[in-house]
Amino acid sequence: MVRSRLKILIVDDEDHMLTILRTMLNAMELDSVVEARDGRGGLVACQKYDPALVITDARMAPMDGIRFVRAIRGGVSGVNRYVPILMLTAETDTEHVIRARDSGVNAFVAKPVSFNVLRERVAFALADKRPFVDTPAYVGPDRRHGRTPGYSGPERRRRRTSAPVDSSEMAVAATG
Secondary structure (H helix, E strand, O other), X not given: OOOEEEEEEEEOOOHHHHHHHHHHHHHOXXXXXXXXXXXXXXXHHHHHHOOOEEEEEOOOOOOOHHHHHHHHHOOXXXXXXXXXXXXXXXXXXXXXXXXXXXXXXXXXEEOOOXXXXXXXXXXXXXXXXXXXXXXXXXXXXXXXXXXXXXXOOOOOOOOOOOOOOOHHHHHHHHHO
């Protein structure tokens, strides 16, 4: 078997999580793992090692994962702003998932993480070919995962229905 020499950066402030992630990555034959304890250390490691993938926790101090990702995507000197980024967190409510997505991550992983889920997300992030978006409001991979064949113009996102919906049907649907 050929072991991968891709450099993977793990950014987490918990020793136990660093050990778990390193062990899982090693089991995936990803042996070149670098660790940092917070976003600031992660930026220094990105500058020094130029990782092929970053896996970061969301909650750390003094620089959390959201600010860390935004710094990378914002073009911090000496850091590859296009590096694939996975964010891990135990906070899986909608607000936190949206904040992670809007920071520019390639994928989101809920804790506790299983080996199979981590393997799937690592493979996805490394193979992610979505175009990179750079606007004043968002920098990161295109958040749209699918493309609709037959795009027909600027109204693509509007739903088209073949028949108007009767309001009494909506009331029945809402009450179950």
